[in-house]
Amino acid sequence: MSGPVRTCVGCRRKAPKTALLRLVAGPDGGVLVDHSQTAPGRGAYAHPDCVAQAMRKRVLERALRVSLAAQYHVPATN
Numbered sequence: 495m496s497g498p499v500r501t502c503v504g505c506r507r508k509a510p511k512t513a514l515l516r517l518v519a520g521p522d523g524g525v526l527v528d529h530s531q532t533a534p535g536r537g538a539y540a541h542p543d544c545v546a547q548a549m550r551k552r553v554l555e556r557a558l559r560v561s562l563a564a565q566y567h568v569p570a571t572n
């Protein structure tokens with residue numbers, strides 16, 4: 495089996511992309527789970543069990559290069 499592999503931002507282990515959730519910076523400065531895996535912009539990947547840990551450690555902010563408290567503009571898709 496081969497396919498896209500991404501590093502989980504929570505545990506830093508590599509895993510198949512399909513086993514990870516894609517996380518993107520949302521328009522309100524928060525983090526959204528990109529269920530479609532196709533939202534524009536920078537994404538980060540984490541195991542479902544690692545998402546909360548990643549948020550606590552603020553690694554998501556670094557991975558997404560946003561300050562979650564700051565305004566963040568997501569380009570409109572239409």
Ligand SMILES: [Zn+2]
Nearest residue numbers: 502505541544
């Ligand atoms: Zn993980």
